[in-house]
Amino acid sequence: MIVDTPPERIDEIVAAATRAATQLAESTPAQRAAWLHAAADGLDKAGDELIALAVRETHLPEQPRLRSELARTVFQLRLFSEVLDDGEFLRATIDHADPAWPMGPRPDIRRTVVPLGPVLVFTASNFPLALSVAGHDTAAALAAGCPVIVKAHPGHPELSARTRDVLVAALAAAGAPEGVFDNIYGVDAGTTALRHPDIQAAAFTGSVPGGRALFDIANARPRPIPFYGELGSLNPVVVTAGAVTARGTEIARGFVGSFTLGAGQFCTKPGLLLLPVGHGLEQDLLDAVAAVPEQRMLNDRIAAGYRAGVAVLREQASIARLVAPDLDPGDDSGFRPTLLRVRAADFLSDREILDRECFGPESMIIEYDGKEELRAVLNALEPGLTATVHAEDSEHEQVRMLLPLLTRLAGRLLWNGWPTGITLSWAQQHGGPYPATTSPQFTSMGAAAIERFLRPVAWQDFPDALLPAPLREANPWRLPRRVDGKR
Amino acid sequence: MIVDTPPERIDEIVAAATRAATQLAESTPAQRAAWLHAAADGLDKAGDELIALAVRETHLPEQPRLRSELARTVFQLRLFSEVLDDGEFLRATIDHADPAWPMGPRPDIRRTVVPLGPVLVFTASNFPLALSVAGHDTAAALAAGCPVIVKAHPGHPELSARTRDVLVAALAAAGAPEGVFDNIYGVDAGTTALRHPDIQAAAFTGSVPGGRALFDIANARPRPIPFYGELGSLNPVVVTAGAVTARGTEIARGFVGSFTLGAGQFCTKPGLLLLPVGHGLEQDLLDAVAAVPEQRMLNDRIAAGYRAGVAVLREQASIARLVAPDLDPGDDSGFRPTLLRVRAADFLSDREILDRECFGPESMIIEYDGKEELRAVLNALEPGLTATVHAEDSEHEQVRMLLPLLTRLAGRLLWNGWPTGITLSWAQQHGGPYPATTSPQFTSMGAAAIERFLRPVAWQDFPDALLPAPLREANPWRLPRRVDGKR
Numbered sequence: 003m004i005v006d007t008p009p010e011r012i013d014e015i016v017a018a019a020t021r022a023a024t025q026l027a028e029s030t031p032a033q034r035a036a037w038l039h040a041a042a043d044g045l046d047k048a049g050d051e052l053i054a055l056a057v058r059e060t061h062l063p064e065q066p067r068l069r070s071e072l073a074r075t076v077f078q079l080r081l082f083s084e085v086l087d088d089g090e091f092l093r094a095t096i097d098h099a100d101p102a103w104p105m106g107p108r109p110d111i112r113r114t115v116v117p118l119g120p121v122l123v124f125t126a127s128n129f130p131l132a133l134s135v136a137g138h139d140t141a142a143a144l145a146a147g148c149p150v151i152v153k154a155h156p157g158h159p160e161l162s163a164r165t166r167d168v169l170v171a172a173l174a175a176a177g178a179p180e181g182v183f184d185n186i187y188g189v190d191a192g193t194t195a196l197r198h199p200d201i202q203a204a205a206f207t208g209s210v211p212g213g214r215a216l217f218d219i220a221n222a223r224p225r226p227i228p229f230y231g232e233l234g235s236l237n238p239v240v241v242t243a244g245a246v247t248a249r250g251t252e253i254a255r256g257f258v259g260s261f262t263l264g265a266g267q268f269c270t271k272p273g274l275l276l277l278p279v280g281h282g283l284e285q286d287l288l289d290a291v292a293a294v295p296e297q298r299m300l301n302d303r304i305a306a307g308y309r310a311g312v313a314v315l316r317e318q319a320s321i322a323r324l325v326a327p328d329l330d331p332g333d334d335s336g337f338r339p340t341l342l343r344v345r346a347a348d349f350l351s352d353r354e355i356l357d358r359e360c361f362g363p364e365s366m367i368i369e370y371d372g373k374e375e376l377r378a379v380l381n382a383l384e385p386g387l388t389a390t391v392h393a394e395d396s397e398h399e400q401v402r403m404l405l406p407l408l409t410r411l412a413g414r415l416l417w418n419g420w421p422t423g424i425t426l427s428w429a430q431q432h433g434g435p436y437p438a439t440t441s442p443q444f445t446s447m448g449a450a451a452i453e454r455f456l457r458p459v460a461w462q463d464f465p466d467a468l469l470p471a472p473l474r475e476a477n478p479w480r481l482p483r484r485v486d487g488k489r
Numbered sequence: 490m491i492v493d494t495p496p497e498r499i500d501e502i503v504a505a506a507t508r509a510a511t512q513l514a515e516s517t518p519a520q521r522a523a524w525l526h527a528a529a530d531g532l533d534k535a536g537d538e539l540i541a542l543a544v545r546e547t548h549l550p551e552q553p554r555l556r557s558e559l560a561r562t563v564f565q566l567r568l569f570s571e572v573l574d575d576g577e578f579l580r581a582t583i584d585h586a587d588p589a590w591p592m593g594p595r596p597d598i599r600r601t602v603v604p605l606g607p608v609l610v611f612t613a614s615n616f617p618l619a620l621s622v623a624g625h626d627t628a629a630a631l632a633a634g635c636p637v638i639v640k641a642h643p644g645h646p647e648l649s650a651r652t653r654d655v656l657v658a659a660l661a662a663a664g665a666p667e668g669v670f671d672n673i674y675g676v677d678a679g680t681t682a683l684r685h686p687d688i689q690a691a692a693f694t695g696s697v698p699g700g701r702a703l704f705d706i707a708n709a710r711p712r713p714i715p716f717y718g719e720l721g722s723l724n725p726v727v728v729t730a731g732a733v734t735a736r737g738t739e740i741a742r743g744f745v746g747s748f749t750l751g752a753g754q755f756c757t758k759p760g761l762l763l764l765p766v767g768h769g770l771e772q773d774l775l776d777a778v779a780a781v782p783e784q785r786m787l788n789d790r791i792a793a794g795y796r797a798g799v800a801v802l803r804e805q806a807s808i809a810r811l812v813a814p815d816l817d818p819g820d821d822s823g824f825r826p827t828l829l830r831v832r833a834a835d836f837l838s839d840r841e842i843l844d845r846e847c848f849g850p851e852s853m854i855i856e857y858d859g860k861e862e863l864r865a866v867l868n869a870l871e872p873g874l875t876a877t878v879h880a881e882d883s884e885h886e887q888v889r890m891l892l893p894l895l896t897r898l899a900g901r902l903l904w905n906g907w908p909t910g911i912t913l914s915w916a917q918q919h920g921g922p923y924p925a926t927t928s929p930q931f932t933s934m935g936a937a938a939i940e941r942f943l944r945p946v947a948w949q950d951f952p953d954a955l956l957p958a959p960l961r962e963a964n965p966w967r968l969p970r971r972v973d974g975k976r
Contacts, residue, residue: 024893070593077592090976093937095916105564105913106557109906113916113937116896118929202922221708225871225923228930384712398954405955406511409603409946417951419596426592428974429582429600431947435689436712442605442944443715443930450580450600450945457929458937459896460918464904467885468892482976487915489577489969 004159006188012195018181019120019149020200025179026147027117030471031092031479034145035083037178041144042079044172045072045136045165052165056130059158061298067264068131074426075131078138081426082145085449091115093458094472094483109463112473115456117147118228119202122195124216126207127157127300128267134158135165135185138447139205139230146455148203149182153192157301162187193219203228203455207269207446210234210359210437217440230454231440232433234359235386236273237421238411240376240404243278244394245418253392254286257365258294260420262339265297266363267304270388270421273359276346276379279369284324287341287367291325296336299362305337308362312340315364318355320348324367339363346370346379373400380407385435385442388414388421413438413445491646493675499682505668506607506636507687512666513634514604517958518579518966521632522570524665528631529566531659532559532623532652539652543617546645548785554751555618561913562618565625568913569632572936576968578602580945581959583972596950599960602943604634605715606689609682611703613694614644614787615754621645622652622672625934626692626717633942635690636669640679644788649674680706690715690942694756694933697721697846697924704927717941718927719920721846722873723760724908725898727863727891730765731881732905740879741773744852745781747907749826752784753850754791757875757908760846763833763866766856771811774828774854778812783823786849792824795849799827802845802853807835811854826850833857833866860887867894872922872929875901875908900925900932 007015026034045052053068062068085091092114100108121143126133133139135152143150154162166185173182186195196204196219204220204227206213213231220229241253261272277283299305309329316326327338340363349355349368370376389412393401408415413434424432430448433439439446444454461469471478482489494502513521532539540555549555572578579601587595608630613620620626622639630637641649653672660669673682683691683706691707691714693700700718707716728740748759764770786792796816803813814825827850836855857863876899880888895902900921911919917935920926926933931941948956958965969976 027893027896074592080591084974088974088976090971097912097914097916103912103914104567105561108912108914111912111914111916113918113935118922119897217713218708221705226704226927227923228928395952398952401955406514409514410606413945414947414949415951416949417955419950425584425590425595425598427584427590427595427598428971429584429598429947431600431945433945435605435944436714440713441715443940445945448600453930457922458900458918458920458932460901460916462901462903463906464902465882465885468888468904484577484915487571487575489575 004163004187007186007191009194012186012191012198015151015184015186016120016195016198016200018184019151022149022179022181023117023119026149026182029147031086031089033177034147035086037173037176038079038083038141038145040172040176041136041169042076044168045076048168052131052161052168055161055164056158059161060130060300062130062264071129071131075136078132078426079136079141081449082141082452085452086145089479089481091452091456092472092481094481096473096483096485098486111460111462112469113458113460114470114472115458118455118457119148120200121148121150121455122201122204123150123152124192124204124206124208125152125155125162127155127304128264130158130161133207135162136169138451142451143205143455144182145452148455151195152185153195154185154187159187196220197223199225201227203230205230205446205454207232209361213440228454229440230444230446232269232446233437233439235269235388235434235438236359236383237270237386237388237390238274238276238380238383239272239390239392240276241278242393242397242400244397245392246278246281246283248394250281250283251286254283255290256420258287258290258339260422261365262294262297262363263422265299265337266339267300267361268422270424271365272390272421273365274368275365276368276370276376279371281369287324291339291341294339296338297363298336304361308360311358311360312362312364315342315355315358315360318352320344320352321355337363341365341367343367343369346375350378350382377407380404380411383411385411385438387432387434387438388412388416390416390419390421392418491650491674494673494678496681499673499678499685502638502671502673503607503682503685503687505671506638509636509666509668510604510606513636513669516634518573518576520664521634522573524660524663525566525570525628525632527659527663528623528656529563531655532563535655539618539648539655542648542651543645546648547617547787549617549751558616558618562623565619565913566623566628568936569628569939572939573632576966578939578943579959579968581968581970583960583970585973598947598949599956600945600947601957601959602945605942605944606635607687608635608637608942609688609691610637610639611679611691611693611695612639612642612649614642614791615751617645617648620694622649623656625938629938630692630942631669632939635942638682639672640682641672641674646674683707684710686712688714690717692717692933692941694719696848700927715941716927717931717933719756719933720924720926722756722875722921722925723846723870724757724873724875724877725761725763725867725870726759726877726879727763728765729880729884729887731884732879733765733768733770735881737768737770738773741770742777743907745774745777745826747909748852749781749784749850750909752786752824753826754787754848755909757911758852759877759908760852761855762852763855763857763863766858768856774811778826778828781826783825784850785823791848795847798845798847799849799851802829802847805839807831807839824850828852828854830854830856833862837865837869864894867891867898870898872898872925874919874921874925875899875903877903877906877908879905
């Protein structure tokens with residue numbers, strides 16, 4: 003039984019993290035890369051045990067889901083060790099003194115980045131490994147050199163505690179300082195820690211109301227800190243007439259597969275499918291939905307929220323129920339998908355439909371009549387994490403006109419694909435303007451996620467021996483650097 | 490006579506900026522570089538007229554001050570055109586599809602940055618050219634491809650209006666779209682614009698209370714936006730015993746020159762000089778202060794704030810008045826510097842002294858007794874923009890122990906120099922944790938300042954013809970790119 007962390011224990015954990023922060027600031031990227039490899043190895047070794055706990059606490063299937071999530075979690079840690087080896091994240095920049103600098107004599111000035119300090123991470127329920135204790139925010143913050151305190155998600159407390167132990171043991175064995183990582187538990191513990199003056203940044207993945215409440219707390223501190231919230235996203239998918247004609251059935255199947263994947267409990271679930279009127283795909287959609295087995299949701303709280311959200315939508319006069327199964331089966335057996343339909347004009351006139359995000363296996367078809375109506379719908383949508391277009395190669399010019407609207411809407415654009423399933427790589431971008439995230443300048447996944455936990459510092463006219471290694475004249479770490487404006 | 494901008498006019502200006510944003514998002518860096526050069530040329534040509542207005546409205550001397558500020562302003566615009574020519578700011582990153590990617594088959598994914606959209610800039614009073622209408626925030630946002638609306642500072646309204654006209658004319662003549670730049674006037678106009686749903690980011694340079702109030706408004710919006718506030722900074726200067734012995738007189742003179750420069754109205758004014766007890770520099774400090782002529786302050790409001798701030802400090806029992814001239818000379822002739830002194834132990838026990846920032850020609854000596862007391866003072870300080878150390882080469886080890894404390898405290902560290910006078914270059918960093926700024930991850934000056942107004946977007950599996958130019962396979966702009974993890 004995991005109990006809520008009392009305030010005095012939070013103080014101890016933050017104090018240990020603060021001491022560790024001083025040591026981490028002196029650590030080399032190579033040391034931190036080794037710690038991340040050790041953490042990855044530790045998770046790999048404890049994999050069976052962690053997956054068994056995850057199955058018990060989240061109702062997610064081991065195969066393929068949790069196995070692939072574990073692989074993703076381990077890979078994520080290793081990707082950041084590559085980022086550390088690469089060294090460009092340090093953005094080492096040197097401008098030598100220049101008496102002839104056009105605006106007036108220039109001193110020697112050199113810039114790199116340093117870790118922000120202890121980071122508080124609020125984990126998500128829907129990826130109990132990849133977005134949780136040893137997940138993407140933890141990996142990025144440790145890579146940056148920041149100690150991490152995880153506010154564990156109540157949806158999988160035992161798994162969280164066990165993952166914490168695995169991580170702490172692996173980090174310690176690899177030589178990371180004490181206090182570099184710990185968990186806390188309980189809603190109040192989370193907000194207490196978020197208000198702690200020694201916490202220097204926070205990251206969150208979850209709902210818009212939850213994330214906004216924490217964002218407000220972070221900003222109301224006497225000394226506000228960066229708060230990286232990844233909140234909600236409708237992930238619209240636009241289908242052109244040409245795509246319907248060429249491969250309507252395939253699109254219907256792909257769409258249903260994507261919005262029902264993991265019982266629709268993904269931040270990238272396609273929540274809107276924009277089809278041209280007269281698309282004739284009803285039967286394909288119905289067939290595809292009928293083929294989806296019942297799925298249990300992560301926990302009762304999420305199931306209750308989903309029921310309530312869908313119930314509101316189903317009562318809207320303008321919404322047609324393509325597939326509307328019983329939402330209260332009276333037993334624990336799970337949910338069949340819900341698929342709704344609305345005309346673009348009705349969608350545009352009803353904010354309650356516009357702003358909904360139902361976390362679960364529900365999606366909505368919007369039927370648009372012509373380009374202007376499609377543009378109007380895209381203009382009315384809130385920004386999100388992704389926007390997708392399905393079109394034919396013969397329709398490039400038509401799509402080109404839509405791209406500015408789609409770019410405004412999202413941090414990732416997809417062509418003839420589905421937004422669920424986020425690869426981790428150098429080019430990945432998982433973010434977007436509010437309400438997708440609270441910090442559109444950053445990504446929470448992929449190599450660039452490390453940038454959230456660093457801040458630049460410049461050294462002016464310092465003796466070489468006192469400069470941090472990335473900025474010493476001899477470039478002892480052989481970093482890619484910009485020197486006097488030249489790469 | 491400049492009148493406050495009424496709400497309906499703000500709506501028009503934001504609407505024009507929003508239309509321009511769509512066009513700017515399609516502009517090339519080369520086009521924007523040409524606009525910035527045109528803006529720089531326009532300012533250069535109108536220089537005499539602008540400087541005459543600045544002299545009249547700000548009491549700043551033409552030589553050398555306003556002339557060098559104009560040079561800085563023009564240089565700033567040209568520096569960003571170099572950033573645009575260089576292209577690394579686009580962070581173009583390409584990961585080709587890879588079926589053997591360790592975490593599972595990878596789609597083709599490509600990432601670059603896009604402009605945030607219309608930016609609202611609150612200008613400062615103390616640099617009527619370089620931190621004002623055509624100043625650093627405007628230059629960075631335009632370079633990023635964001636239309637700019639400047640909330641002009643009431644300290645120099647006619648200069649602001651004239652600079653706006655010069656800028657608008659230069660940008661239009663160079664082919665920039667209509668609506669790309671405009672001014673608004675009045676406190677209410679500023680907050681109304683900050684709440685406008687189509688404003689996508691804001692930047693501010695000024696006081697802690699003013700900046701915090703605007704930061705709070707930006708975060709309380711239904712859709713919060715990035716707010717880049719550059720607020721307050723004490724800019725502590727640590728002097729070691731060795732430095733006092735080797736060149737105490739020189740340090741005293743340099744310090745007084747720096748804290749009285751521009752009547753102390755700089756965000757990088759050294760507000761604290763930490764000297765070892767028994768330094769024996771009193772007479773040198775007094776002599777240096779006595780040599781500083783009277784200086785007028787920017788305007789009556791700033792002068793009144795300065796008087797009130799110094800009056801509070803002078804009344805503290807623990808503070809000795811090294812130099813404490815009459816603060817109410819009864820005429821408009823100007824101010825002589827105030828220099829106070831406090832023992833480290835007293836400083837540490839009094840938050841009212843600790844947290845002060847007096848905008849004007851005032852500074853404070855803190856006398857520390859040994860390393861531990863010095864560390865305690867540095868630990869107690871709030872973060873700021875700069876921290877400086879004066880030491881001898883024989884004292885490297887002693888300074889090395891202080892560096893973690895100084896790094897925590899600031900965005901720029903200086904060795905044997907003075908924080909006033911900020912060069913603009915690739916490596917410059919002007920920022921720091923709150924209250925130095927509201928966004929420690931960024932700089933407001935130097936080449937990297939452009940990053941504040943960009944957000945990343947990824948394109949997944951897009952046809953080459955529909956990709957933005959930075960991400961096309963053939964690399965038509967010949968950008969530095971990272972491809973499949975390799976630079």
